Amino acid sequence: MLTEPLVWAIFLLPVASFLLIGVVVRPLGPSMAKAAGYLTILALGIGFVLSLWLLRSSAHGVVYDFVPHLWLNLAPGASIQMGLLLDPLTNVMLVVVTGVSLMVQIYSMAYMDGDESFARYYAYMSLFSASMIGLVLASNIVQMYAFWELVGLSSYLLIGFWHERPSAAAAAKKAFIITRIGDVGFLLAIIFLFFRADEFAAQGLNALHIPDIWQAAAPLAAGGAGIVAGGALLWLCLGLFAGAAGKSGQFPLHTWLPDAMEGPTPVSALIHAATMVAAGVFLVGRFFPVFSESEGAMMVVALIGAFTAVFAATMGLAANDIKRVMAYSTVSQLGYMMAALGIGAYNAALFHLFTHAFFKALLFLGAGSVNHSAGTFNMMYMGGLRKAMPFTYWLTVIGALSLVGIFPLAGFWSKDEILLEAWLGTGAVPTTVSLLVFLMLLAGVLLTAFYSFRMVHLTFHGEFRGGGEQELHDCEEAGQPAPTGVSHHVHLGESPWFMVGPMVFLGVSAVVAGWIANPIGVKSIFGLIPSHWLTEYFASGLYDGHHAPPFSIAMAVISNVVALAGIGLAVLTYMWPRPFTNNDPLTKGGVVHTLLAQRYYLDHLYEGLIVGRVFYRIVAAITDWVDRNIVDGIVGLVGWISRNIGGLIALAQNGQVQTYPLVAAAGGVVIIVLYLILG
Amino acid sequence: MWFEQVVFWALAVVAIGGAVGVVMVRDLFRAALLLATVFVAVGGFYVMMNAEFLAVVQILIYVGAIAVLFIFGVMLTRDVRQGNTPNRLQIPAALVSVLLLAAMLFTAVTTDWTTLAGLGLESQSQIAQTQAVGIPDASSLAASGLSAQEVESIAGGGLADLLIGEFVLPFEAVSLLLLAAAIGGLALARGRGR
């Protein structure tokens, strides 16, 4: 049983660490920079322990219901409060966020060692962790939105961490703007709720309090308030989903996520793989009781999620940058979660979010480790790293297998449950939709398996192809600027323990997190953790908790066969019978490969057509014209008037004695005449 | 009464014509002489308004001193030959003057001056009795309903009584001013270093 201050401490410790680093450590200079790292790790370590404690007590039936603190009473039925919403979703998310964050901070101690902005890095990381924890804890939608934007801000700061690189600055800007587009939907949803505040007030509810919103969406028959229903409910859900899609990189707002890999690799691992991008899934999960009342919204979420899952996976096939492969993989996996939410498999989606955080963070840290020794992110210049870095190799393979969903790794259990739910259908959406989702997700498994092992083979097998040195040389010959993260610094060998340690922890999690947290098909583990523990725990947070279906061996066999088929294809293409040399066999795909490598030309569409043509040529031209002619005109007019008033006054101050009495007399005459006329 | 009318109009013509001449005539010497004429005509008006003492002062100071000073000034500054030329402010100055004149004439003509009289008297009937009075002489003052003492003080007294009685402080102040002006004029006219 935790007291309220202890729960707040989970959030406030990283805030304190951020402030301390920003105000005290950073001004002290580089010699003290290490302290920033220890501070952050300390704050997150305590937070992690508290989160575990919170989860444990909550799982043992303690219900936390702290009264929110009123901040601002906007209107009857619309108060902004600062509160803690400690339901199972929050508790699990807290463990994931603090746990993965802690691992990444430890890893960063080595990875960022020697960076001149070490303290700044940890300040941002603390800020990010604090915002993410605040987002997870929020009980008020405005409070949530504030942290939502803070998360976006820290993501922006961290993507653009090496802001002296133009590509990093551009990626940061892109990420910020594209997620903002989605956030407008979120904001509109909040505004919509605000305008319905009096209806909430009539029932004694607060339109901005999240549990009250759940209640408002539930129909009267089900004991809810029935305030928002029908078309309004659909639009409310779509607004929230727009925000979620922006953060979670769902089609068509996914283009920022691969570019976000310009940030330091631990940032990618923490923010753009494990936690922040999961915020979109979290948002939909947080408002799942609202979404589940609108079949249309659920279908949109399901289909966009499933489409994204396949769509991103196909782009992952043709990417050569190891972090981009991971990024597409992340988008794809987030699509799985969205699709699961959309078909009503709330707990399966969140279970997958939970496992994904571990194995995806592991894969990213592996990529960082590879970069640390090979000096490049381009897989075309790697190869043969298996012998040099055995730990990294095996941990990456574990992560990849977990990602693909091979029995009995963590990813298997959650992905299998999603597939099973889609196959069986939950009744939230029509069966045809859930079947369609099932087929798309199954296709996604095949693609995931293929690109994951393509990545493994290109990176670790075959012969070493020169690393960063060779790439720099090639870029120089081609006259192109070297991409981010490429250095001459090639020293094949295992990374330091500060990096490998967290990877081992995450690797163990990636193996066991699935069946320990959510034992399926057995009664319990060691008599401690009952069957379906995690999914049942999630379900307990909902009014009408959906219970996970029993384990199906048939489904497990199908998904494993599909996954193994994908792995086999990758092996055939890249390893056996002919090991990969220099030409990617996929380039023979011609048009299709070009299409994939060019990311379906969506970036061209957005940047070339929408931004370039429509925005620059039309919107910007109009605003430019308005700025030049109207705004500048007004400014110029004011200046012109002042200048000429000055001239006018100077005319009076001409030193001609008689002008002064003339003006005085004229003034007198005016007063007299006015008096005669008006008086 | 016709004699009074004739004199009044004659003086009016001389005063206004002279004034126009002062402003318009190119030769400054002649302008100074015309100015003296205007002063004399104004003195005539004073006589007609029973302000004989003032008329004498007017002639003595204005005609005797000021006009002569002007003539000296004109003759001592060789600019005379250039004459009395207008500056660039002619039109606005004329406009302001004409407007002011119009306003003043309008006020002078339209104001019901007798209403002012009502303030000072106890009843309307007394206004009727004192209607035609000029400068207070004994009979009209008696008719105005004032006490005998007041009547006597007005009829028997004159400017001198007021100047060294009620207005003694401003009187002394003005004499000081005159002294200062005389010294200042000396200092200015003497110039630097001589």
Place this chain on the structure above:
Amino acid sequence: MSLESMLVIAAVLFCIGLYGALARKNFIAVLMSIELMFNGVNLTLVAMGRWVAPYAVQETLSAVLTGQVFAVFIITVAAAEIALGLGIVFAMFRTNESVDLTDAAAMRH
């Protein structure tokens, strides 16, 4: 002869003087014009004392002659003004070789 006619003549004198003071270049002409204005004012004061004041006063009748007292003061001030004004004219003539007011613009901004 009436109050109004005197006021009209005084106003005409004053305005002619005003015009002259504003629109003439020669300093001496300006001073003369100012004298015209003084005379207009004096006429008004005396006329008011003659026709209006006797009916306007309530308790003491010293105000009957107040207009004339004021006229005396004005005449005195005018004399002082002329003394100083001509002093300035001479000073100006010494420095500028001219009594043209348009040239005396040393105080310009």
